[in-house]
Amino acid sequence: MEFNKKDVFTLPNILTYLRIALVPVFIAFMFIDFMPNNIYWAFGVFLLASFTDIADGYIARKFSMVSDIGKILDPFADKFLQVSAIICLTVTGNIHYAFAIILFSKELYMIFGSLFMLRYKDKITIQANVYGKVAAAVYAVGMILAFFHNDFVELKVGFGEYTLDWMILTVASVLAIVAAVYYTADILSKLKKANSEEKENPNNDDSEKPEALSDDKSLSVVKDENNKNTENNENNNSLDSVNEIKTEENLNV
Secondary structure (H helix, E strand, C coil): CCCCHHHCCCHHHHHHHHHHHHHHHHHHHHCCCCCCCHHHHHHHHHHHHHHHHHHHHHHHHHCCCCCHHHHHHHHHHHHHHHHHHHHHHHHCCCCCHHHHHHHHHHHHHHHHHHHHHHHHCCCCCCCCCHHHHHHHHHHHHHHHHHCCHHHHHHHCCEECCEEHHHHHHHHHHHHHHHHHHHHHHHHHHHHHHHHHHHHHCCCHHHHHHHHHHHHHHHHHHHHHHHHHHHHHHHHHHHHHHHHHHHHHHHHHC
16 A cells, blocks of 8 residues: 555545544543433534544545545544444444444454454455344434433333334344354355365466486487487497498508
């Protein structure tokens, strides 16, 4: 990757910087108890930060402003915002800790799985499955609704504290687990196929060895033939010399 100075202050990257800067503001609003309706202010900051995520990606693709800096900072800013929101909502009781554990476990599993797959990047390609994409979308909806969890409890939208937002987060958690299982099965299947293909088609280095041996043998044969030809030529030359001597003797006689 190359980092150009001109890419530092492109509009998509400026929006990414703004999203990162809004995270501490969001956290502050979440825990300012003396401020009325502080959670709604925090929700407004969260929406603004989420909007910058949509806008920077669109602008970068639309106007060909994709940069290596953005490729690193953009996913970091997304995770930073998402993790901060989940932790804050869990601490305030808006999200049950079980949902946070499932989400973090799934993310860690995917990270370690990706690191493990780096050694096989030349053999197989793993793509995001539909369950993972749907789970991420449903999680986003559930997390947005979780800002209004206490309102759902008061309005009795659900079963006690198990309100609409928690129902949606339950569905998202199930989809996340299914996505992880499917991801694992896909990896194992492709690894098995790649290993079987390697066994059926040995490496080129092994196949070249017999050819190298045959070349060596052919060289030795050629050398033997050359040696034989040389010996024959020497014998012929010696015979010619003997004949010449005899001829000279006959002439003298």
